[in-house]
Amino acid sequence: MGKADADGPGLPDLPPEWGRVVVPDDASALAEEAEQIRRELRAGVASRPRRWHPSTVPVLVLLVAVIATVAGLVTVTWPRAGRGTPEPAAAGPDPTPAQFTGRALPALDLVDAEQSPVPLRGLLPAVVLLVDGCACPHQVTEAAAAAPAGVNIVTVAAESPQAAPDGVGVRALGDPAGGLRAFLHLPARSDAVTALLADRTGRIVLVVAEVGSIADYQAELATLAG
Structure with a gap:
């Protein structure tokens, strides 16, 4: 059982020629295609242009989007020692x-x-x-x-x-x-x-x-x- 990915809210737009793309709920459904890719890599044909199954592309696009989003959040929130200029400590009044x-x-x-x-x-x-x-x-x-x-x-x-x-x-x-x-x-x-x-x-x-x-x-x- 899967869900429509190209029409879902918050997901990247996909080319219309791909038609309705379905992302499987269970990643094991892609095991056959994953094994096919591994066989091609081992055979040394990974550099040859290949056709991706329509159901595989949305997973890759979604994975790249998630990684980019997480990287952006880490960059913004990670504390940096050089950020800003610390306020100088206020000098107290001279002793009487x-x-x-x-x-x-x-x-x-x-x-x-x-x-x-x-x-x-x-x-x-x-x-x-x-x-x-x-x-x-x-x-x-x-x-x-x-x-x-x-x-x-x-x-x-x-x-x-x-x-x-x-x-x-x-x-x-x-x-x-x-x-x-x-x-x-x-x-x-x-x-x-x-x-x-x-x-x-x-x-x-x-x-x-x-x-x-x-x-x-x-x-x-x-x-x-x-």
Whole structure:
């Protein structure tokens, strides 16, 4: 028992001269013709033009249509690594000075006047004054006068160290790579310094983006050596 293939919906159009073509429901009905083809192939006459039985052609056409359809679906749906351009991750807001409290001081190497490396974490506990925007000698002097014994006052300039005021015990260093400013995400100001206080364990106690006076961090400075 078979069904009309040329007139069925969704099937490819067949030449009218083939007449009404019937596709068998049972593929075994084509066993005789399949065996005939195999015999011809074995006999080496496969290249000779041959006449196809009308009932065989619709099966081949249907098979080709199915294969083409499946191949098209695979091509469309198959995931490809290069398809499209991934959206860049949205950058989060810069941390505020208060968000640095409790973080570890980065292990940065600064340079002294001879351009020799000086590990920043080797100077703890310390008040680090970033003076790359403003030398502000009065604020450096205030910090040195208020610092308890054992606390280092360190000034950090953008390139080479800036000379400290006379008679003030300050370690002047440079940060040519700008690593400390990059860590803090704070731009330099031409009228103020940035202060960073870190205890002897390397934990950041306080960051003051723009120091107005020693009062901005004097309470934390008094306990920094503990």
